[in-house]
Amino acid sequence: MSGTDISASSTVKERADLALNNEFLRQAVRFTTERLRSGKMTAAEQHGNWEEWRERGRQIRLHTIAHLDYYLNLFADNARANGVHVHFADTAQEAVNISLQIAERKKAHTVVKSKSMVTEELHLNHALESIGVEAVETDLGEYIIQLAGETPSHIIIPAIHKNRYQIAELLSVEAGETLPADTAILAGFVRRKLRQKFLEADIGMTGCNFAVAETGSMVLFENEGNARMVTTVPKTQITLMGMERIVPTWADLEVMATLLPRSATGQKLTVYMSGITGPRREEDADGPEEMHIIIVDNGRSLQLGDPEFQELLNCIRCGACLNACPVYRHIGGHAYGGTYSGPIGAVLTPALNKNVAEWDDIANASSLCGACYEACPVKIPLHEMLIYLRRRKVENGHGSKLESLGMKGFAAVMAKSGRFNGMLKLGKWGQKLVVRDGGIKVKLGPLKGWNSYRIAPSLPKKSFRDGWRTLEEEIRHGLKDMDPAVKSRMEAAIKKRAEGASHSHER
Amino acid sequence: MRVSLFITCMSDAIYPRVGEAMVRLLARYGVQLDFPKVQTCCGQPAFNSGYWEEARTTAKTILEAFDGSDFVISPSGSCVGMIHHYPKLFEHDPVLHSKAIELQKKTYEFSQFLVHVLGVTDVGAAFPHRVTYHPSCHGSRLLGIKDEPMELMRNVKGMEFVPLPFAEDCCGFGGTFAVKMADISGAMVSEKSDHVKETEAEVLVGLDMACLMNIAGNLRYRNEPVRVMHLAELLYEGVKQA
Numbered sequence: 001m002s003g004t005d006i007s008a009s010s011t012v013k014e015r016a017d018l019a020l021n022n023e024f025l026r027q028a029v030r031f032t033t034e035r036l037r038s039g040k041m042t043a044a045e046q047h048g049n050w051e052e053w054r055e056r057g058r059q060i061r062l063h064t065i066a067h068l069d070y071y072l073n074l075f076a077d078n079a080r081a082n083g084v085h086v087h088f089a090d091t092a093q094e095a096v097n098i099s100l101q102i103a104e105r106k107k108a109h110t111v112v113k114s115k116s117m118v119t120e121e122l123h124l125n126h127a128l129e130s131i132g133v134e135a136v137e138t139d140l141g142e143y144i145i146q147l148a149g150e151t152p153s154h155i156i157i158p159a160i161h162k163n164r165y166q167i168a169e170l171l172s173v174e175a176g177e178t179l180p181a182d183t184a185i186l187a188g189f190v191r192r193k194l195r196q197k198f199l200e201a202d203i204g205m206t207g208c209n210f211a212v213a214e215t216g217s218m219v220l221f222e223n224e225g226n227a228r229m230v231t232t233v234p235k236t237q238i239t240l241m242g243m244e245r246i247v248p249t250w251a252d253l254e255v256m257a258t259l260l261p262r263s264a265t266g267q268k269l270t271v272y273m274s275g276i277t278g279p280r281r282e283e284d285a286d287g288p289e290e291m292h293i294i295i296v297d298n299g300r301s302l303q304l305g306d307p308e309f310q311e312l313l314n315c316i317r318c319g320a321c322l323n324a325c326p327v328y329r330h331i332g333g334h335a336y337g338g339t340y341s342g343p344i345g346a347v348l349t350p351a352l353n354k355n356v357a358e359w360d361d362i363a364n365a366s367s368l369c370g371a372c373y374e375a376c377p378v379k380i381p382l383h384e385m386l387i388y389l390r391r392r393k394v395e396n397g398h399g400s401k402l403e404s405l406g407m408k409g410f411a412a413v414m415a416k417s418g419r420f421n422g423m424l425k426l427g428k429w430g431q432k433l434v435v436r437d438g439g440i441k442v443k444l445g446p447l448k449g450w451n452s453y454r455i456a457p458s459l460p461k462k463s464f465r466d467g468w469r470t471l472e473e474e475i476r477h478g479l480k481d482m483d484p485a486v487k488s489r490m491e492a493a494i495k496k497r498a499e500g501a502s503h504s505h506e507r
Numbered sequence: 508m509r510v511s512l513f514i515t516c517m518s519d520a521i522y523p524r525v526g527e528a529m530v531r532l533l534a535r536y537g538v539q540l541d542f543p544k545v546q547t548c549c550g551q552p553a554f555n556s557g558y559w560e561e562a563r564t565t566a567k568t569i570l571e572a573f574d575g576s577d578f579v580i581s582p583s584g585s586c587v588g589m590i591h592h593y594p595k596l597f598e599h600d601p602v603l604h605s606k607a608i609e610l611q612k613k614t615y616e617f618s619q620f621l622v623h624v625l626g627v628t629d630v631g632a633a634f635p636h637r638v639t640y641h642p643s644c645h646g647s648r649l650l651g652i653k654d655e656p657m658e659l660m661r662n663v664k665g666m667e668f669v670p671l672p673f674a675e676d677c678c679g680f681g682g683t684f685a686v687k688m689a690d691i692s693g694a695m696v697s698e699k700s701d702h703v704k705e706t707e708a709e710v711l712v713g714l715d716m717a718c719l720m721n722i723a724g725n726l727r728y729r730n731e732p733v734r735v736m737h738l739a740e741l742l743y744e745g746v747k748q749a
Contacts, residue, residue, distance in 0.1 A: 483537055491508075
């Protein structure tokens with residue numbers, strides 16, 4: 001089953017069910033996320049001061065986004081001074097139009113692309129093809145999914161849902177001969193194939209990991225060297241960047257360069273880190289003659305000033321939250337239905353699309369376990385944002401009628417302990433019909449999903465509150481005096497609290 | 508000094524034995540828990556599903572119940588975690604907001620209270636069994652409860668502790684998630700049970716009955732003979748045996 005089939009279904013539940021029945025997908029995703037996740041944990045441990053750097057990263061991102069207008073202007077002014085054509089695009093359509101106009105003006109036939117999630121967000125490849133320009137992905141993973149006619153299912157490992165046998169099949173079609181499922185041979189084939197494309201291409205198109213405001217430079221992190229080719233061989237370079245990619249200084253970039261590769265793959269350093277400050281100068285051996293940077297909004301500025309979602313713009317697109325997510329590991333990326341998947345996608349997709357009702361259901365695809373927040377190198381509270389999304393959906397009247405009714409009933413019962421107790425008594429009476437050996441197996445109503453994987457517990461004869469009077473008697477009877485040491489510790493805790501301290505480790 | 512038990516609706520209704528073990532164990536230190544009966548549910552099912560108005564209705568029973576308490580102790584990191592959301596939940600009501608902050612400061616999860624307030628890490632228990640431990644997400648990630656249960660278990664005599672592989676992975680409960688996304692939740696809990704089985708433990712212990720109900724339900728569905736207990740139960744049983 002291909003990923004495209006998965007994306008075509010309508011609700012997250014349906015798409016997830018397709019993925020759950022795809023054993024190849026689940027095995028491939030599990031294998032790679034486990035490798036990346038454990039790599040990240042090892043790298044963080046070896047780093048030694050991970051939590052401090054994480055907090056530093058968060059502060060840099062918070063500061064930058066709080067002053068985004070200033071840093072964007074600074075970046076644009078400096079980039080222009082370096083000879084770069086800087087464009088601002090409010091919408092996806094505007095960004096596409098600017099790109100197509102450049103391609104038309106350059107009479108381009110072929111565009112080589114390095115990995116870029118923002119161009120995926122804009123569906124730029126389709127747009128280029130629509131005016132007869134061939135767009136070739138040159139990141140190995142992106143190349144594979146382009147051949148398969150799919151979209152990336154992971155922010156940094158686009159073809160994570162495929163195993164090497166499936167990849168060998170795809171590449172064999174392209175090669176016109178059967179290639180063995182040997183990674184070195186397969187990569188070698190793609191390398192030769194792409195080399196030709198690099199030499200032919202009229203335009204090199206890139207994304208942007210970070211844009212350094214103080215010098216107007218764009219920075220690319222990559223492992224394959226293809227982005228170097230994309231930015232040195234073709235005569236024209238177009239870089240698309242989300243408007244939040246800014247860091248103020250190169251010193252700040254160092255923090256990001258420490259956090260991102262470790263979080264993404266567990267690497268201490270990315271294999272290639274390129275800082276590009278303008279087009280080719282006379283003394284340069286290579287580089288594009290003309291360079292464009294298109295700064296894309298496309299829903300990002302909607303988060304500015306929103307206290308619950310502004311931190312979304314702090315994301316550095318490392319994918320650590322995907323690798324840590326126990327839901328992602330079972331359903332893969334296509335089940336999320338948008339360009340961005342995993343916990344960040346579940347929040348970012350509705351946010352960029354103005355929280356429209358059709359996207360809100362992906363916020364339900366989370367158990368709110370907080371693994372995403374724990375993994376995030378800039379501490380974005382995604383688990384809380386998911387709750388805010390759900391609340392906004394309810395507030396805007398998009399909640400399910402049945403659920404809304406259920407919640408009203410729940411609140412009515414729980415508003416008074418007497419009602420809760422009455423409900424328990426009713427439950428104890430009613431369960432007699434279904435309890436067998438102290439458990440409930442029947443697959444009916446709300447128990448259908450639960451009991452498809454579990455046996456539900458039955459209610460005991462007495463609830464805690466029913467037995468409280470007896471228990472209290474028993475305790476009062478045998479209670480000894482409080483140990484003076486314990487007592488003084490408790491008094492100290494109360495005193496400390498009065499001074500404003502909190503015992504929690506919570507953020 | 509008034510030390511109150513926040514039993515949580517789940518332990519109240521389904522697992523009274525957990526509350527009983529807590530009450531009896533703490534009584535050994537001269538700490539007499541009281542049980543304000545107006546408490547019902549912390550409101551988390553409604554809060555997490557986006558129904559904050561409904562969450563406020565039930566959360567008010569908790570604010571009222573523990574208004575005069577000096578300490579509030581609960582057998583669930585997740586429900587204590589919910590109390591940490593109260594200041595946000597009541598941010599537009601100045602009176603309840605300040606009560607919420609007070610409540611957050613004085614509320615402790617069971618193992619936190621034992622270790623940090625009472626200073627107890629060895630309850631003098633013996634439990635000659637092979638045991639593994641599932642750290643629940645909200646307790647460990649959001650409240651930072653990691654070392655406390657480990658310290659308490661390390662001092663239990665005769666107990667063989669086996670680390671659970673991928674212990675920190677969510678069991679798939681997630682409240683209404685287990686109902687709404689039943690198949691994803693089912694895949695997650697099945698994987699958790701696989702890991703429990705790998706340990707060959709006789710007993711699975713934890714600090715949150717919601718997660719333990721989920722895992723126990725799946726283990727039972729698969730006919731795996733693993734006993735599932737809250738740490739308070741294990742410690743109290745161990746104390747009686749010692």
